[in-house]
Amino acid sequence: MNQTGPSLKRYAITRLALVVPMVFILLTLVFLLMRVAPGNPVSASLGGHAPPAVIKAISHQLGYDKPVYVQYGHYLGQIIRGNFGTTISDRRSVGSIILVNGAATLELTFFAMIVAIVVGMLVGLVSGRFRDSPVDTGGRLFGIVVYATPVFFLGLMAQLVFGVWLNWLPTSDQASPITQALLQTHTNIYFIDAIIDGNWSALKDVVEHLILPATTLGIVYGGVFIRLIRVNVIRTLKEDYIEAARARGINERSVVYRHAFRNALVPVITVVGLQLALLLGGAILTETTFNWPGLGHELYVYLQNRDYAAVQGIVVVFALVVVAASIVIDFASAFVDPRVRY
């Protein structure tokens, strides 16, 4: 353990150093994208009908009348200080949007990820174990069809069947209006807030609202896990150490469960990180379909209002989350597998 310590530390430092230029490029990209866009952001977000004097005053107030390089410097400086800007249309700070709506997205994606991993592991492991059997064919087809299904379409069908026809579950919002009014906010994550208060009727309501969106998003993203885990199981079962384990007379059950499956699941850690970008993309659609008040839903609303400042802030947050997740994942896999380290 003492021997691996320093190299892990060196890896961590190198990896972190690489993040700096990347984040810089990323922030610059977002800034350029939003500034290259034609039209004055202030007039666009006010619906294009505001009198010129008002537009000028607000532009001045928000610094849009300064030269682009000054704006750029200001933008970078503010982000380093953790200030992601203020929306133009309704003057909310992006920071508060992250706290309130980000919590809703976190709640949704967390449970969706659990569904995705459970579905992916079950189908993937069984498919890979019984390669080329009818079970495998079924599992693979399920994986492909699920991947081919747009989140919003699956969501719509789920709403139709479980919401409208069977009338079992609510089809929109994060909680019923009563719960929203009565629930005390501690973390903005309703699920946790309800547990903190011991408010079981609110918890039931929150879970009921969560089931359809989280399952929809989770099933669709489970498709990627199925494919990955299946291929990993097949590859692992061909490894020499599996052969060696069999040669030592370890029974097949134990070979498969203890040796093959465990090793097949290691690369999944890496993909969970890559998946996060896809999952957040899917969250935008799921939130729009289910009227779930998360970051994706807010982004959609601000895009409709052509609020460039809000869009810029939310896009930066999304990208930073993905970068942060990829660092965590890289550390985790470097910790698990020494070969990853430089």
Place this chain on the structure above:
Amino acid sequence: MATAAVRLQRRTVGVRRALAPIADARGMARAMLWTGAGLTLVFVLLAIFAPILSPYSFDAYQSGGHRFAQLAHPSHSHLLGTTVQSTDVLSRIVWGAQTELEVVGLALAFGLVIGVPLGLLSGYFGGPLDRGAVLFMDAMFAFPPLLLAIVIAFLLGGSVNSGVLVAAFAITVTYVPQYFRVVRNHVISVREEPYVEAARALGAKPFTILRRYVFFNVVQNVPVIATLNAADAVLTLTALGFLGYGVQPSQGAEWGYDVSRAVSDAASGIWWTGLFPGLAIVLLVTGLTLLGEGLNETINPVLRRRRIARVDFAAPSLEPRSEILEP
């Protein structure tokens, strides 16, 4: 000096050798390949013959002065029913195939034309330019692809009139980093191969080496990635349509847009406006995915399972079959 006939013969041998794994595919790989190709072909035909096959135009709400009923159930006159704007659901699906394939074809072409040469040059020449390009592409990877596509479509939507072009550009931007990365990484391993070194030792110019030796070895991976990306591109396009970006309702039928309109119908239990365009998406994406996965299993030697020719010791044959057996 190779005469034209010899060159042609060489080329046919080359083509046959390149296609041999496809003819050799067995079992699941073969089934996936042909099912995928069949499904994709159906949509290609729908797209090409949309004017003949479609009962009405994609935005027609009347025929011969007779206005269609709103939200009519599937019936004899409208096989898949009508929407809230009285348009025929079946017609919109048939014309939608055209929109999807146009956008995806354009996006793939743009992506390949930009991504593959960049990857080749960056990987082969290396140096600071390569490092810069890698860093830039990695930064692009940090954006959720759909988010990037939405922002691009949002920004271009105001200035570019053609929704098809807007959507195609938006999708291209998300795929260029992928092509770049795959091609570049492959070039880096191919660059050190003995045959490339031999060509260099013989005095071949860098571009000759790139064109004749590196390109053909690297490009083999591209059909698989391109097909799988096409599947992904359909999903991105329909997602854009669902959110109201890209192809605008006045410009063409788009399945994702149709599903978004169906969300409000669903509350009153109306299923046909959402189910059918959604199924069209699922079928096209499934077709393209099966095609890509099937190609992957037949071309990628790691996953390939081949029919093994029976060895006949009495009469050793030197048919091409034996050459394919080598890994």
